[in-house]
Amino acid sequence: MRYAETGFNLEVDLSRGxxxxxxxxxxxxxxxxxxxxxxxxxxWDRVGPDVEPFSPENxxxxxxxxxxxxxxxxxxxxxxxxxxxQSRLLAFSMMxxxxxxxxxxxxxxxxxxxxxxxxxxxxxxxxxxVEIRDATRFRGLGTLETAEVIxxxxxxxxxxxxxxxxxxxxxxxxxxxxxxxxxxxxxxxxAIMGDKNLKAIAVRGSKDINIARPMEFIDHCNAALKYIEHxxxxxxxxxxxxxxxxxxxxxxxVHDEQWHTENFMWGNARERRKGFWxxxxxxxxxxxxxxxxxxxxxxxxxxxxCGASIxxxxxxxxxxxxxxxxxxxxxxxxxxxxFGLRMAQKATEYGVDAxxxxxxxxxxxxxxxxxxxxxxxxxxxxxxxxxxxxxxxxSIVRREGIGDVLADGTYWAAKTIGKGAEExxxxxxxxxEQLPLKLGMLNPIYFLMYATGEKANITQIEGQFxxxxxxxxxxxxxxxxxxxxVPDERFKEWFVEWELRGEKSIPNYPPPEAASxxxxxxxxxxxxxxxxxxxxxLSSFPLKPPFHIHNLPGLISSGxxxxxxxxxxxxxxxxxRTLVRANNLRRGMNWEDEKPPEDHWKHRFPELEAKLLQxxxxxxxxxxxxxxxxxxxxxxxxxxxAEEFAExxxxxxEPVGSAT
Amino acid sequence: xxxxVKTKTVxxxxxxxxxxxxxxxxxxxxxxxHAQPRFSSTNPARARIRVIRYPLxxxxxxxxxxxxxxxxxxxxxxxxxxxxxxxxxxxxxASCPSRDxxxxxxxxxxxxxxxxxxxxxxxxxxxxxxxxxxxxxxEEYEEEVKDEPAPDEVxxxxxxxxxxxxxxxVRDAMTRMANKAPGA
Numbered sequence: 001m002r003y004a005e006t007g008f009n010l011e012v013d014l015s016r017g018x019x020x021x022x023x024x025x026x027x028x029x030x031x032x033x034x035x036x037x038x039x040x041x042x043x044w045d046r047v048g049p050d051v052e053p054f055s056p057e058n059x060x061x062x063x064x065x066x067x068x069x070x071x072x073x074x075x076x077x078x079x080x081x082x083x084x085x086q087s088r089l090l091a092f093s094m095m096x097x098x099x100x101x102x103x104x105x106x107x108x109x110x111x112x113x114x115x116x117x118x119x120x121x122x123x124x125x126x127x128x129x130v131e132i133r134d135a136t137r138f139r140g141l142g143t144l145e146t147a148e149v150i151x152x153x154x155x156x157x158x159x160x161x162x163x164x165x166x167x168x169x170x171x172x173x174x175x176x177x178x179x180x181x182x183x184x185x186x187x188x189x190x191a192i193m194g195d196k197n198l199k200a201i202a203v204r205g206s207k208d209i210n211i212a213r214p215m216e217f218i219d220h221c222n223a224a225l226k227y228i229e230h231x232x233x234x235x236x237x238x239x240x241x242x243x244x245x246x247x248x249x250x251x252x253x254v255h256d257e258q259w260h261t262e263n264f265m266w267g268n269a270r271e272r273r274k275g276f277w278x279x280x281x282x283x284x285x286x287x288x289x290x291x292x293x294x295x296x297x298x299x300x301x302x303x304x305x306c307g308a309s310i311x312x313x314x315x316x317x318x319x320x321x322x323x324x325x326x327x328x329x330x331x332x333x334x335x336x337x338x339f340g341l342r343m344a345q346k347a348t349e350y351g352v353d354a355x356x357x358x359x360x361x362x363x364x365x366x367x368x369x370x371x372x373x374x375x376x377x378x379x380x381x382x383x384x385x386x387x388x389x390x391x392x393x394x395s396i397v398r399r400e401g402i403g404d405v406l407a408d409g410t411y412w413a414a415k416t417i418g419k420g421a422e423e424x425x426x427x428x429x430x431x432x433e434q435l436p437l438k439l440g441m442l443n444p445i446y447f448l449m450y451a452t453g454e455k456a457n458i459t460q461i462e463g464q465f466x467x468x469x470x471x472x473x474x475x476x477x478x479x480x481x482x483x484x485x486v487p488d489e490r491f492k493e494w495f496v497e498w499e500l501r502g503e504k505s506i507p508n509y510p511p512p513e514a515a516s517x518x519x520x521x522x523x524x525x526x527x528x529x530x531x532x533x534x535x536x537x538l539s540s541f542p543l544k545p546p547f548h549i550h551n552l553p554g555l556i557s558s559g560x561x562x563x564x565x566x567x568x569x570x571x572x573x574x575x576x577r578t579l580v581r582a583n584n585l586r587r588g589m590n591w592e593d594e595k596p597p598e599d600h601w602k603h604r605f606p607e608l609e610a611k612l613l614q615x616x617x618x619x620x621x622x623x624x625x626x627x628x629x630x631x632x633x634x635x636x637x638x639x640x641x642a643e644e645f646a647e648x649x650x651x652x653x654e655p656v657g658s659a660t
Numbered sequence: 661x662x663x664x665v666k667t668k669t670v671x672x673x674x675x676x677x678x679x680x681x682x683x684x685x686x687x688x689x690x691x692x693x694h695a696q697p698r699f700s701s702t703n704p705a706r707a708r709i710r711v712i713r714y715p716l717x718x719x720x721x722x723x724x725x726x727x728x729x730x731x732x733x734x735x736x737x738x739x740x741x742x743x744x745x746x747x748x749x750x751x752x753x754a755s756c757p758s759r760d761x762x763x764x765x766x767x768x769x770x771x772x773x774x775x776x777x778x779x780x781x782x783x784x785x786x787x788x789x790x791x792x793x794x795x796x797x798x799e800e801y802e803e804e805v806k807d808e809p810a811p812d813e814v815x816x817x818x819x820x821x822x823x824x825x826x827x828x829x830v831r832d833a834m835t836r837m838a839n840k841a842p843g844a
Contacts, residue, residue, distance in 0.1 A: 071692045071702050073685070098684070105703060144716065157714060180715055181682075206705035206765040211692075214699035218692070229792060294718050298683035303792035305681050309718050315743055316718035 002026065003212035004067050004560035005034055010108045010130065012123060014196050015056055015115030019130050024109060030562065031637060033531035034066030034109060036092045037576040039081035040583055042112065043090055044641075049586040049648075053085040053188075054171065054195045060113040062103070062162070062201065065533015069101035069209045069300075070559050071221050073228070073546075074538035076100055076300035078162075079530055083587075084187040086173045086356075086409050087430045090583040092455060093189045095162070096299035096535055097182030102160040105205030117197035120169070122150065126204045135199040140166055142349025143178035144319055150202050163200035164190045165351030167397040171195055172407040174356035174433075178348060181297055181307050181320045185353040186457055187432070212561030220555040224538070224546040228303055236479075236543055238470050246545060247304035247537040251326045252296055255286040260324070266331045268362035268410075269427035269436035285337040292341050304537055312345045319345050324435075325354035331436065332358030333389045343389060350397040356409055356433040361392040363410045363424055364402065372419045377402050409433065427597050429456040430589070434597060442507040442601040443467070444515040447609060448616050449522065450596035452626075454580050460530075463541040464522045465491070469498035469505075485548040487521055494518065507605055512615035520619065521549075527573045527580075528552055575636040578620075578628050582641045585650055591617075591626040627651050666807040671775050672799050673724060673788060680720040680795035684711050686787035693776060693786050705765045708773040709787050712750045719744055722787075722796060725762040726753025728770035733758070 011020045024038070032038045039061045051057045060082045067075040078100035084091035103111065106125050122135040138146050147161035160179070167175035168190030175190030176183045184190075193199075211217050228246060235244035240259045242249040258277035265272055294316050296305035309317035321344055329347065330340030347357060365388065367373040368381075379401065381391050395403025405413045410425035410433055427434050429450060435458055445465065446458070453461040464485060470476050473496065480492040494514045499505045510518060525540035525548070532552075539547040547555065553569045556562060564572065594613060598604075614624060621632030627650055633642040645651035687704035694708065695701045704710070708725040733756075737748045755762035755770035762771045776785040783789075784798040822830045 069702070071688050071699070105705065148716065206703065208695075208701040208703045208706075210701045211699060214692075214695075214697060218699045225790065225792065232792075295720075296681055297715075298681040298793075300683065301685045301688045302683055303685065305793070309715065311718075314716075317716050320715065 001210060002561075003210050004070050005029060005109045006104060006107050006207075006209070008108050009110040009112055010125065011112050011114075012130075012132070013115045014113060014117040014121070014132070014198060017117075017132055019132070021108070021128075021130075029066065029560065031572070032576055032579070033528075033556070033560075033572060035063050035068075035077065035079040035533050036081070036527070036530035036580065037572075038110070038531075039063040039079055039092065040090065040576060040579045042110075043081055043083075043583055044579060047083060049588070051083060053083045053088060053192060056114065056116045056196075058083050058114075058192065060189070060192050060196060060198075062111040062113075064100040064104055064109055065529075066531060067556065067559050068533035069104035070211060071218065071301065072534070072555055072559060073221060073224055074299075074302045074304070074535040075533050076302065077529070077533040077535055078103070078184070079533070080177060080184040080189045082189060082192045084189075084432075085171070085191050086188045086411070087432050087456065089430065089587055089589055090454075090580060091187035091189060092530060092580070093177075093184035093186045094460075094530065095177065095179055095182040095184040096302075097160070097179040098300045099160040099162050099179045099182070099201075099203060100533060101209075101300045102203045102205050104209050105207050106203055107205065107207045111201060113193075113196055113198060116195065120197050120199050122146075122163075122200040122202060123198065124150075124154065124202045127206055138199050139169065142166075143176075143351045144180065144349060146200050147180060147202075150200060154202065154204075156204060159202045159204045161200050161202045163351075164193045164198075165349055165397070167191075167350045167352045167407075168194035169199070170397060170399045170407070172352060172397060172399070173409045173412065174353040174360070176351045176353050178351050182299060182322070183348075183351075186355070186455070188353075190351050211559055213558040216558040217555065220551060220558065223551070225303065227546040228538070231544065231546070238475055238479075239466070239543070243467075243543060246542045248306045248323045248535075248541060250306065251323050252293060252306065252308035252321065255282065255289060257282075257285065257327065260327055261331070263437070264327075264331060265436040265438050266334055268332070268359055268366045268424065269434070269438065270362070270366070272438065281336075288337040288341065292338075299535065302535060302538065304535075306537060310341055310345065312342050319348045321348070328354045328358045328436075329389070332362040333385060335386055335389075339386050339389075343393070346390065346393060350393065352393075352397065355435065357393070357396070359427060359433045359436065360396070360406050360410050360413065361389055363413070364392055364406050366424055367417065367421055370420075370424070372417065372421050372424070373402065426599055429453075429596060430593050432456045434458065434600075438599060438602075440602045442603055442605055442609070444507055444510060444512065444608070444612050445518050447507075447596060448515055448519040448612055450600065451594040451609075451613060452519070452616060453523070454577070454584060459541070460536065461519075461523050461526055463536065464525055464543070465518050466495065466543060469495065469500055471500055473499075483544065484550065485544060487549055490514075491518065491521065507603070507608055512612045513619070515612060516616040516619040519616065523577065524570065524573050525549065527577045528569065531573075531576055532556060571636070575638065578632070578636050578638060579641070581628070582638065582645075585627055586644065586648070591624075594626065623651075625652075664807040665804050667802040667804055669800055670803045672801070673775075673785065674797040674799055675722050676795050676797070677721050678795075679793050680711065680722060681793050682711060682713055682715065682720045683793075685790045686722055686796060687711065689786045689790045693778075698778075703765070705760075706771065708762065708771045710761045717744060719746060719750065721746070721750045723751065723761075724753055724773040724787075725755060725771050727772065728755045730757070732756060 063079045076096045080093045120135045124131045143163045143165040146163040162179045171191040173188045176185040177190050261276050293308045295309045297307035307322040312318040329343040396407045411431040414421040414425035449461045476496045529540045553564045557564045630642045686709045687707035690707040692699045692702040712721040739746045788796045788798040
């Protein structure tokens with residue numbers, strides 16, 4: 001019997017209309033757990049380095065995490081993997097909500113889509129019954145509208161639907177896959193789904209998910225719930241409200257937006273507005289939220305309430321929102337929260353990423369104001385600022401006029417536009433728009449995370465280590481008192497010693513060796529979550545979470561029937577992280593791509609940055625070009641990667657201390 | 661003679677639909693608790709509590725499984741409460757033919773909430789324990805009931821017959837049948 005996982009994947013060839021239920025190899029679970037881990041393994045095996053994002057050979061994998069659907073709180077994530085049209089690298093875009101557990105209950109760990117359907121279709125999975133159904137009449141429908149008409153057609157209100165909107169259909173590079181309460185937004189997975197002519201996947205399941213060692217497992221779950229209640233009553237002192245609690249940033253609950261509005265950049269990641277937040281704006285925005293937000297929402301089997309129903313044009317709920325999408329449209333357009341929530345409603349139905357899309361629109365306005373885009377380019381654009389953004393959104397998702405260029409995101413659009421537009425696509429890492437954040441002094445930990453985060457998305461690598469020290473050493477000491485989460489005591493020492501100013505402050509502290517280990521810990525936690533389907537909001541993202549490196553081995557082992565201690569889980573995570581990187585290296589990513597945006601910090605230190613990167617590479621067992629050495633690959637059972645890299649010349653160096 | 665009064669403990673779950681965040685943890689832990697062996701599997705399709713969810717109508721109603729009924733309701737009414745329209749089934753606890761809730765998915769046998777009765781006794785049913793939003797709150801209260809001996813089953817039956825047919829017919833029938841009965 002298989003535990004936690006079902007042991008079956010659903011293979012769907014849309015070119016031939018073929019559907020197969022294929023057993024998965026339990027050894028792969030031991031090596032890569034599930035979710036991102038096994039996605040990366042399948043992508044390595046089946047999608048060669050030359051496969052174009054928009055080709056029938058590219059796979060689109062919906063991979064549930066190993067623990068998804070089990071009683072462990074927060075285990076509800078699906079990791080969507082493919083080759084991203086934007087970065088042209090391995091994508092791992094994630095969604096919570098309810099879809100993943102439903103798929104597990106239908107009896108599948110993954111849905112693996114290949115080929116390309118001749119007409120627009122949707123996939124209906126109901127336990128053993130799986131059908132490819134016509135969706136041509138759903139063309140142009142919004143993501144939530146699509147889910148509703150499918151539920152009506154199937155006469156089942158409890159079907160979970162992941163769908164694309166017009167943006168996905170028209171292969172907008174930052175198109176998302178929406179699932180009501182959740183979305184896989186980053187890296188253009190909606191565009192791949194659209195390219196495959198797949199409008200939606202509707203799932204209903206009624207089978208069991210088995211637990212290997214039930215009493216041990218449920219003890220872990222109960223302990224986590226108790227700790228969540230404890231943390232709820234004891235927020236972390238001395239940090240801004242969104243960092244004090246658990247979950248993803250509690251944007252739906254928090255009204256005080258001083259930190260975001262004054263520290264994050266407005267427009268195209270361009271301007272910091274110190275002093276923006278005042279009592280008048282606080283009152284206005286609080287009023288907007290209190291009026292439009294009708295309920296706080298959770299994902300499957302999670303006590304956190306990171307999302308909310310938002311009523312724009314209806315009395316109770318027009319769409320569901322979470323996290324920082326609350327402010328991205330508002331701040332890109334220099335507008336107010338009412339506009340932002342209305343815009344997000346349209347954007348959610350169209351299915352676009354709430355980071356990349358607002359920045360791309362602001363980028364267009366900037367280019368227009370700079371005279372690079374002309375009145376002719378922008379023909380039809382309204383004069384009113386808010387109206388402009390609605391117009392730009394419509395143009396982009398329809399790929400009409402200038403929208404067809406902008407739909408490729410700032411990096412590719414700037415290349416097409418030319419005339420100096422590239423200077424304005426200033427906030428990208430590996431061709432992907434980043435959080436609109438510009439700071440003064442380089443932080444060595446954040447430098448490394450921005451540079452080497454395989455997904456180029458800071459929120460999905462940061463989390464466990466505070467972003468800065470407290471004003472006094474005493475506060476640092478108080479913080480580490482109940483910091484049971486650290487891998488070992490050195491992490492506490494590094495933090496206690498950290499100063500806001502002085503000898504032990506950024507950019508030179510923490511030193512490269514400590515910074516590398518701190519980054520390693522933080523990314524490790526995310527790779528565990530991305531493979532188990534545990535939500536980062538209860539594990540890798542917030543400070544002092546309920547799940548950590550000391551209790552996750554027990555949770556995973558007792559749930560899935562594996563025999564993982566801490567060292568084994570760390571080793572497994574290294575393997576997954578390395579294979580994800582290998583997927584990217586074989587597609588041409590190299591150390592030169594590992595850099596934060598030029599203007600991310602005002603004060604940069606090229607020599608220190610080079611030293612940091614080299615130390616991190618060394619710590620990871622990679623060569624000076626950031627390629628895992630043959631020894632490292634062998635140690636991680638990834639000899640097949642070493643062989644390919646030796647053949648293709650990616651791996652040039654001989655192993656150190658080789659016996660021959 | 662007036663009957664003595666005694667108190668009995670009534671268990672109930674107070675359901676606050678405004679506090680429900682729709683997470684379905686109640687379904688997950690209910691199904692796990694009732695698995696054999698306990699917690700060895702989970703499956704909301706087997707749960708004895710279901711959250712009736714219509715996210716775009718902002719409807720989230722946890723419903724606990726009650727009695728089995730063989731027949732569907734003859735009509736389906738709808739309730740409008742505070743501007744939201746609920747189907748009658750949103751509040752109904754029955755395991756019935758009109759929906760697939762509260763039935764074992766393999767056998768279709770009806771499921772019924774047992775308030776997690778188990779040995780040792782739990783402080784609260786698990787759906788309540790796992791609902792950190794407090795949409796489900798366990799309450800016990802004392803109810804006064806008349807302490808009468810349970811009515812005799814034959815008495816009850818005869819009373820019903822007399823009510824329907826009149827005592828004369830019941831007396832006649834009894835006399836006639838009693839005379840023909842074995843051993844008369």
